[in-house]
Amino acid sequence: MVLEVVDVTKEFTGVRALDRVSFALEPGEVHALVGENGAGKSTLIKVLTGVHRPTSGTVLHRGEPVEFARPADAQRAGISTIHQEVNLVPLMSVAGNLFLGREPRRFGLVDRRRMNAEAAEILGHHGIREDVRRPLGSLAVGAQQMVALARAVSAEAGVVVMDEPTSSLEPREVETLFSVVERLRGRGVAVVYVSHRMDELYRICDRVTVLRDGRRVHTGPLRDLPRIELVSMMLGRTVGDLREHGATAFGDEHRAATEPVLEARDLTSGQRLRGVSVSVRPGEVVGLAGLLGSGRTETARAIVGALPLDSGTVLVGGVEVGSGVPGAMRAGIGMLAEDRKAEGIIPNLSVRENIVLAALPRLSRFGVVSRAEQDRIVATFVERLRIKVSSPEQKVSELSGGNQQKVLLARWLCTQPKVLLLDEPTRGIDVGAKAEVQALVDELARDGLAVLLISSELDELLDGADRLLVLKDGAVVDELVGDQLTQDNVLTAIAAGQPAAEAS
Numbered sequence: 450m451v452l453e454v455v456d457v458t459k460e461f462t463g464v465r466a467l468d469r470v471s472f473a474l475e476p477g478e479v480h481a482l483v484g485e486n487g488a489g490k491s492t493l494i495k496v497l498t499g500v501h502r503p504t505s506g507t508v509l510h511r512g513e514p515v516e517f518a519r520p521a522d523a524q525r526a527g528i529s530t531i532h533q534e535v536n537l538v539p540l541m542s543v544a545g546n547l548f549l550g551r552e553p554r555r556f557g558l559v560d561r562r563r564m565n566a567e568a569a570e571i572l573g574h575h576g577i578r579e580d581v582r583r584p585l586g587s588l589a590v591g592a593q594q595m596v597a598l599a600r601a602v603s604a605e606a607g608v609v610v611m612d613e614p615t616s617s618l619e620p621r622e623v624e625t626l627f628s629v630v631e632r633l634r635g636r637g638v639a640v641v642y643v644s645h646r647m648d649e650l651y652r653i654c655d656r657v658t659v660l661r662d663g664r665r666v667h668t669g670p671l672r673d674l675p676r677i678e679l680v681s682m683m684l685g686r687t688v689g690d691l692r693e694h695g696a697t698a699f700g701d702e703h704r705a706a707t708e709p710v711l712e713a714r715d716l717t718s719g720q721r722l723r724g725v726s727v728s729v730r731p732g733e734v735v736g737l738a739g740l741l742g743s744g745r746t747e748t749a750r751a752i753v754g755a756l757p758l759d760s761g762t763v764l765v766g767g768v769e770v771g772s773g774v775p776g777a778m779r780a781g782i783g784m785l786a787e788d789r790k791a792e793g794i795i796p797n798l799s800v801r802e803n804i805v806l807a808a809l810p811r812l813s814r815f816g817v818v819s820r821a822e823q824d825r826i827v828a829t830f831v832e833r834l835r836i837k838v839s840s841p842e843q844k845v846s847e848l849s850g851g852n853q854q855k856v857l858l859a860r861w862l863c864t865q866p867k868v869l870l871l872d873e874p875t876r877g878i879d880v881g882a883k884a885e886v887q888a889l890v891d892e893l894a895r896d897g898l899a900v901l902l903i904s905s906e907l908d909e910l911l912d913g914a915d916r917l918l919v920l921k922d923g924a925v926v927d928e929l930v931g932d933q934l935t936q937d938n939v940l941t942a943i944a945a946g947q948p949a950a951e952a953s
Contacts, residue, residue, distance in 0.1 A: 450474060450511075451476045451607055451608055452474045452511075452607075453472065453474065453509040454470065454497065454503070455506055455508075455509065456469045456506045457471070457503045457505070457507070458470075459496060461839070461847055462839060462840075464847075466492040467492050468663045468664045469506070469664070470506075470665045471665060472493060472497075476607070476637045477635075477637040477639065478639055478640070478656060479634060479640040479642055479653050480639070480640065480642065480654065480655065480656050480657070480658065481644070481650045482494070482641055482657075483644075483659055483660070483679070484659055484660035484683055485661065485851070487662075488661050488662065489662075489663040490660055491612075491850065494612060497528065498517070498523045498528055498530050498610060499518065499519050499522050502517070502518070510528075511607075527605070527608060528606060528607070529606040529610070531594075531597050531598050531609065531611045531612065531614050532597070532612050537593070539586025540584055540586060541584065542583065542585065543568065543572070543579060543580070543582070543596055544561075544564050544565045546585045546596060546600065547568045547571065547596060547600050547603070548567075552564055565581050568581040571599050571603050575595055575598065575625055576622070577592060579592060589741060590741075595618070598611075598626060598629065602632075602638075606638060607637075609633060609639075609641070610640075611640060611641065611642050611644075614626055614644070615646065615649060616873075616876050627653055630642075642654055645883065647676055647679075650671060651672075655671065656669060656670055656671060657670075659679070659682045661683065666685075708767075709728035709899075710868060711728060711729040711752070711765055711782070711868045712727075712762075712765075712767075713725065713748070713752050714726050714761060715760060715761045716748065716760075716761035717758060717759045718747065718751060718757060719759065720922075722756075722924075723922070725761075725920070727752070727925075731867075731898070731899050732895065732898070732899070734890070734902055734915050735901050735914060735916045735917070736913065736914030737901065737903045737910075737917075737920060738920070738943070739919060739921055743921050743922065743923070743943075744921075744924070745872075746872055748920070749784060749903060750784075753777045753783075753870060754770070754774045754777040755784075763777070765782060765868060766780075766781075766867070770782070778807065778864065781865075781867035782866060782870065783861030783862075783866035783869050783870065784870040784871075784872065785854075785858055786872055794846070794853050794856065795845070797844065798844070799845065800842070800843055800844075800848070800856055801823060801841040803856050803860060804827050804841075804863060805823045805827065807861060807863070808826065824841070826863050827841045833889075834859055834889065835855070836856060837849070837852050838852065855886070866898070867898070868898075868899045868900075868901070869900050870900075871903065872903045873903060873904060874886055874890070874902070874904075875887065875909065876905075890902070890913070891913075907936055908936075911934050911935070911936065911939075914934070917929040917930070917939065919943060921942075926942050926945075926946050927939075927947070933950075937949070
């Protein structure tokens with residue numbers, strides 16, 4: 450085995466995140482690691498990569514016991530990680546990020562000409578044709594993720610950990626990723642592959658380990674395991690049980706009111722948005738479909754006041770919204786951003802502080818915020834959203850990604866919004882948590898909330914939206930409703946850049 454943990458337990462304050470878990474990687478295998486959010490996947494990865502030291506148990510590298518005190522120790526041992534959220538330096542150049550910590554040198558100084566040339570060559574093998582001197586943060590999220598992938602596999606690692614690597618990628622980039630995985634397998638590199646997308650797992654993975662509530666419940670060949678059994682193991686209950694508890698897809702038809710609560714008219718911002726108009730009625734879920742860079746996220750950011758506009762108007766209840774994010778919040782608009790790490794959670798604050806953050810102005814009386822009222826609100830949403838937390842005072846950074854997402858959702862819900870913009874709300878979330886979030890959004894719409902839903906998963910949009918706007922190159926090219934909501938119509942509109950009916 451190239452990497453192994455034996456009977457590893459990891460405890461935090463009041464929480465046992467891993468309970469006597471054993472996990473082994475063979476050279477040249479692609480090993481799927483799956484489980485609900487809070488199952489222990491992230492904690493196990495952090496033990497493997499030196500972020501956490503186990504409370505008890507043993508970590509073996511090539512058969513020898515090791516103690517990784519920090520991630521740099523694991524990296525020196527040949528263990529690279531591609532995180533779900535890009536974990537690089539946005540203000541540094543693409544080349545600088547690619548060679549960070551191992552820059553080529555000449556006469557003791559960084560040889561930038563050589564570094565740039567080698568970076569361009571490496572990225573070219575991964576289908577990236579960007580100027581490597583540009584700041585990494587100026588690239589699209591998908592391109593940044595491909596840079597992180599190139600960095601990990603170019604480090605001559607013996608183990609590569611991929612945590613939801615395709616969550617920000619376009620189909621072309623996903624195919625490039627799969628080609629890279631095959632090359633790694635051919636070189637005898639072991640890959641730990643974490644994903645909630647079943648098609649990906651069954652396409653490229655050899656074995657699977659299932660975690661639930663911090664324990665390992667299964668390890669074995671993936672091809673021998675029917676998908677329904679894999680889902681059942683992850684959830685600890687049958688799919689029928691899940692439906693019985695209300696965790697269904699969005700799918701109900703909403704009885705939307707006649708007048709829109711949200712109207713965005715002719716939003717224009719350079720080449721990013723070109724005359725986009727969106728309206729959402731109370732109790733309606735409107736979806737935004739399109740490829741990465743089509744203008745979906747830019748539309749949401751413009752509505753919430755985070756993207757400067759050249760022209761256009763946003764109205765809530767027929768009243769024009771004030772400028773910037775504060776104006777949008779006062780009007781009753783909330784937004785769950787795509788990148789929860791960079792634009793969502795405040796990692797050093799507690800779950801309580803993260804939840805009540807947006808509601809503080811409403812809770813304040815003469816500059817004093819009632820702690821009792823904070824506690825009441827937090828307790829309500831922790832229970833309603835089934836947030837797994839040892840205490841409201843636990844740091845939000847200690848929660849799993851799915852539970853962090855629920856904390857952010859609770860933050861906006863406690864402001865009692867009229868409109869909720871959801872940008873990739875189920876990104877990186879496992880089957881169980883995804884169904885819970887979808888059921889919650891459906892419930893919120895039934896209660897009269899207007900919802901704008903953005904997702905890169907077409908099935909999620911088709912199942913969840915009452916209407917669907919298709920965007921391409923910053924403009925709306927089609928609007929689909931009722932029987933028109935089909936995968937073929939969406940793909941045709943995206944490809945043709947015009948309504949599917951006309952393209953047909």
